[in-house]
Structures are given as C-alpha cells and as structure tokens.
Amino acid sequence: MKKDIPENIVEDVAVSVVLMGETPEVMNWTVYLINMKNEKLENVLISSKGYGEKDGKMVKTSVLRHSLGDLAPKSFAGVEAIDPQVFGLTNEYWLSYYINGVIYDKKFIFLPESIVDENLIRIPLVDKPGVMIR
Structure with missing residues (x-):
C-alpha cells in the first residue's frame, strides 16, 4: 500500500529567516516562504514550532x-516574526500546498544556532540577508 502513495517532491520552494532591520537595541527577523517556481502554490498552510x-x-x-492562501510564481510571503531568543532551539516549519490539485508537503528544520552571522546569504526575491533552507 505504501508503494501506491506518490512521492511528490518539493522543489524550488524555500523557507528563510530574514533580517529585516536592526537598531543598536534589537534585530528584527521575519520568516518567509519563497516560491521560486514558475507555478502558483495553492492553499498554502504552514505550522511552526520550536523545541530543544x-x-x-x-x-x-x-x-x-x-x-497563506495562494502564492504567485516567483514571489514570497511573510509567515511570522521570529524572536532571536528561539534561535538556540530547533525551529521547525511544516509546509503543505497544492499544485493542480496535487498535494505537496515538506518539513524545514533550522537547527539550533544555525541562524548566525556566518550563515547569512542574500535571500533570492526578498533581497535581504538571511538563512535559507530549500
């Protein structure tokens, strides 16, 4: 029976933790879902939790x-603000969406201490520094 379930691979979709701005007192971070596909993601749902x-x-x-509803091709959407105090925990984002009536899902996991300056890159489409998982 397990062999009858199709393996729908999630590609060209990412979750990123993006540095939106900073002051001497605080750094503001936001989690984004990024659709790098040429197709619309439909009925997007994300659950998030931290543990450790x-x-x-x-x-x-x-x-x-x-x-998040639908997410247009080559676009991104904010998921939630994230407090730097939870960067020392495992932060998990479980994504599910449809394309042409077919469901896709994937778990994105940011390990403890993975959201650090050494891992920052320029996030595609958002064009700000952050850490991304594809």
Whole structure:
C-alpha cells in the first residue's frame, strides 16, 4: 500500500529567516516562504514550532498555524516574526500546498544556532540577508 502513495517532491520552494532591520537595541527577523517556481502554490498552510534545551531545561514553544492562501510564481510571503531568543532551539516549519490539485508537503528544520552571522546569504526575491533552507 505504501508503494501506491506518490512521492511528490518539493522543489524550488524555500523557507528563510530574514533580517529585516536592526537598531543598536534589537534585530528584527521575519520568516518567509519563497516560491521560486514558475507555478502558483495553492492553499498554502504552514505550522511552526520550536523545541530543544535552553538553560538546562527542555523547552517547547506553542505550535502556530498559518494559512497563506495562494502564492504567485516567483514571489514570497511573510509567515511570522521570529524572536532571536528561539534561535538556540530547533525551529521547525511544516509546509503543505497544492499544485493542480496535487498535494505537496515538506518539513524545514533550522537547527539550533544555525541562524548566525556566518550563515547569512542574500535571500533570492526578498533581497535581504538571511538563512535559507530549500
């Protein structure tokens, strides 16, 4: 039965944590979904959560669910603001969407301490510094 389930591979779609701006007191970060495809993503849903160890204790954040609707080709959409205090946790984003009635889903995981200055790149389409997972 498992062999009858099609393996729909997610390609040319990314989740990124983007530095939107900074002041001497604070850095503002936002999570974006980036559609690098030439096709529209339909009925986009994303759930997010953080988990891991902080100060010697196991910590879990609330699970947040986001409905983004449709996402045009070669575009991006903001998912949520993210606090730098959770960068030391594993931050997980579970994406699902449809293309022509076929469902696709993928889990994007930012490991603890992966959102650091050394890993910043220029994020495509958004054109700001950030960390991206494809």
